[in-house]
Amino acid sequence: MASRLRKWQTEYLGRTLVTAFGLFVVVLTLGILGFLGYKGSATFIDYGHSLTEFLISSKWSPGEAGQSGSIGSAVFIIGSLEVSSLALLLATPLSLAMAIFIAEVAPQRLSTTLRSVLEIFVGIPSVVYGWIGLAVLVPFIADLFHLNFGFSVLSAALVLALMICPTITSVATDSLAATPNEYREASYALGSTRWQMIWHVKLRAAIPGILTGVVLGLARAFGEALAVAMVIGQSNRFASSLLAPTNTLTAVITANMGNTTTGSEYNDVLWSMAALLLAISLLFILLIRVISRRGQAS
Amino acid sequence: MRIKIRKTLIVLLSVFLLGFSLIGCASTSNSGANSSGTTGTQSQSSNLSGSISISGSSALYPLANNAATAFKKDNPDVSITVGGGGSGTGLNNVLAGTVDIGNSDVYATEKLAAAEAGKLVDHKVCLIGVAVIVNSDIAAKVNDLSTAQLTAIFSGKTTNWQDVGGPDEQITIVNRPSSSGTRALFVKWALGGQSDVEGDSSLQTDDSNALLATVGNTSGAIGYIAFSYLVNAGPGVAKVRIDGVDANYDNIYSNKYQIWGYEHMYTAGQPNAQTQAFLDYMTSKTMSTQAEIMGYGTISKLNAAAAASR
Numbered sequence: 019m020a021s022r023l024r025k026w027q028t029e030y031l032g033r034t035l036v037t038a039f040g041l042f043v044v045v046l047t048l049g050i051l052g053f054l055g056y057k058g059s060a061t062f063i064d065y066g067h068s069l070t071e072f073l074i075s076s077k078w079s080p081g082e083a084g085q086s087g088s089i090g091s092a093v094f095i096i097g098s099l100e101v102s103s104l105a106l107l108l109a110t111p112l113s114l115a116m117a118i119f120i121a122e123v124a125p126q127r128l129s130t131t132l133r134s135v136l137e138i139f140v141g142i143p144s145v146v147y148g149w150i151g152l153a154v155l156v157p158f159i160a161d162l163f164h165l166n167f168g169f170s171v172l173s174a175a176l177v178l179a180l181m182i183c184p185t186i187t188s189v190a191t192d193s194l195a196a197t198p199n200e201y202r203e204a205s206y207a208l209g210s211t212r213w214q215m216i217w218h219v220k221l222r223a224a225i226p227g228i229l230t231g232v233v234l235g236l237a238r239a240f241g242e243a244l245a246v247a248m249v250i251g252q253s254n255r256f257a258s259s260l261l262a263p264t265n266t267l268t269a270v271i272t273a274n275m276g277n278t279t280t281g282s283e284y285n286d287v288l289w290s291m292a293a294l295l296l297a298i299s300l301l302f303i304l305l306i307r308v309i310s311r312r313g314q315a316s
Numbered sequence: 317m318r319i320k321i322r323k324t325l326i327v328l329l330s331v332f333l334l335g336f337s338l339i340g341c342a343s344t345s346n347s348g349a350n351s352s353g354t355t356g357t358q359s360q361s362s363n364l365s366g367s368i369s370i371s372g373s374s375a376l377y378p379l380a381n382n383a384a385t386a387f388k389k390d391n392p393d394v395s396i397t398v399g400g401g402g403s404g405t406g407l408n409n410v411l412a413g414t415v416d417i418g419n420s421d422v423y424a425t426e427k428l429a430a431a432e433a434g435k436l437v438d439h440k441v442c443l444i445g446v447a448v449i450v451n452s453d454i455a456a457k458v459n460d461l462s463t464a465q466l467t468a469i470f471s472g473k474t475t476n477w478q479d480v481g482g483p484d485e486q487i488t489i490v491n492r493p494s495s496s497g498t499r500a501l502f503v504k505w506a507l508g509g510q511s512d513v514e515g516d517s518s519l520q521t522d523d524s525n526a527l528l529a530t531v532g533n534t535s536g537a538i539g540y541i542a543f544s545y546l547v548n549a550g551p552g553v554a555k556v557r558i559d560g561v562d563a564n565y566d567n568i569y570s571n572k573y574q575i576w577g578y579e580h581m582y583t584a585g586q587p588n589a590q591t592q593a594f595l596d597y598m599t600s601k602t603m604s605t606q607a608e609i610m611g612y613g614t615i616s617k618l619n620a621a622a623a624a625s626r
């Protein structure tokens with residue numbers, strides 16, 4: 019009896035636990051997917067709005083208390099897209115340069131130090147980035163461009179760029195470091211300079227990994243709520259320039275979720291936005307998969 | 317041996333975590349059962365005990381929290397938890413039975429469908445006034461705005477302070493989100509319900525403290541905020557008079573100043589004994605004095621015309 023119990027402990031307990039938790043994660047993910055799909059569809063089923071209105075219209079005045087209004091979310095969708103793509107545009111060259119420096123140029127000691135510094139950077143909570151943005155960047159932008167206020171697409175993109183830079187850098191560094199050493203040797207043997215070796219050989223070999231980092235950064239930028247909400251200005255208008263405020267999907271959800279009641283159109287359209295965010299994130303993940311598969315194939 | 321200890325630790329930790337998540341799920345249903353169970357037994361007892369949970373409106377939160385601390389001193393056997401989350405959260409929670417009291421800046425009928433609002437009992441505990449504030453660089457020249465001027469500013473027709481007697485400076489509107497209770501009061505009573513308050517371009521802040529900071533830091537900014545947030549406000553912002561009337565409670569009591577609303581504490585059906593006692597305490601004389609210090613108004617001081625206006 020005792021030995022049986024012992025056997026159960028050593029053999030099956032761990033397996034059962036691990037399986038249980040594994041299944042739990044699967045159920046949780048499917049649950050969230052199903053829940054968001056269900057909650058998000060109420061806007062279209064219960065309140066009879068069309069998907070086109072949600073995606074294309076910019077008329078935003080959702081109803082409460084059983085009333086129905088307009089739910090055009092184009093401003094927020096465009097806002098999210100422009101802020102995160104601008105952040106990506108700013109962060110990618112910088113991250114790539116840093117990654118090359120850490121993986122190829124820097125001496126071993128410095129490279130190790132830089133990697134740990136990067137890890138610290140990845141761990142800084144987004145509220146800190148947002149706060150620094152609000153306290154330093156927003157007034158600076160206002161001064162620099164002689165504006166009344168510095169809340170703008172540019173401020174949000176800069177904060178996000180700073181935030182996703184370490185993510186992209188560390189994934190790109192790993193991927194550069196993981197390229198086989200033979201590539202380097204072969205390229206030197208053919209008489210290439212160090213830069214030619216880095217640019218034409220190593221970087222090309224590491225491209226799938228670098229792209230994965232870029233998409234990860236994009237996903238983080240797209241899903242970030244707090245830091246963006248603090249510096250974007252949350253204006254429900256399309257941004258007329260990079261220096262104008264606008265609003266994003268995540269900021270609208272955080273600003274209004276506490277003020278609306280379950281089952282109201284306002285609350286339901288927030289769920290639709292959440293479902294849209296998830297759908298776009300899934301798209302990004304799919305993109306990563308395709309990229310890394312293509313990388314393996316070549 | 318060491319491996320065994322490590323394994324046991326892992327198992328214990330996992331069980332602990334799993335247990336935690338289960339407790340998390342169960343506790344909400346427990347508290348629901350408790351509050352309904354105590355209704356019968358507690359109502360005759362003079363010595364109050366049990367628990368009261370409150371959530372909702374962030375404008376009412378400081379007062380509710382203050383009252384809870386004072387109430388617990390008198391009734392040591394009652395435990396009270398007060399949370400914020402916004403008026404919608406308060407109404408949601410009280411309707412779902414997860415809290416005993418849901419705080420709201422607006423009538424439940426403005427947020428919930430009629431059938432759901434009908435299940436809730438309204439307890440008006442105090443008044444909240446909403447003031448129009450401007451950045452202090454404007455205040456020297458503009459200290460009075462007419463309702464018509466306000467409407468023109470917030471609809472984007474007036475975009476420069478010059479047009480209302482101020483300096484040559486662009487007007488920056490600072491709003492609360494369109495689901496905010498403060499915004500609802502402002503739109504209804506200052507702008508006569510005009511739905512577009514965002515002008516050509518306006519900023520928006522999640523909460524009133526952020527609004528105070530943004531108006532204070534942005535030259536040419538205008539916004540609106542509950543009186544309670546202005547009690548300890550710095551010199552960066554200044555109140556403006558509306559149609560020549562100062563934004564204060566005396567003018568609200570005498571029906572001269574219109575931008576105000578009731579603060580509501582909603583219960584699902586009739587409250588249990590300890591909750592009823594707390595609601596009574598909220599409107600007691602001691603609490604009214606405290607409320608006025610903190611920037612809220614007393615309902616009983618409204619004159620007949622002001623009371624009839626809502």
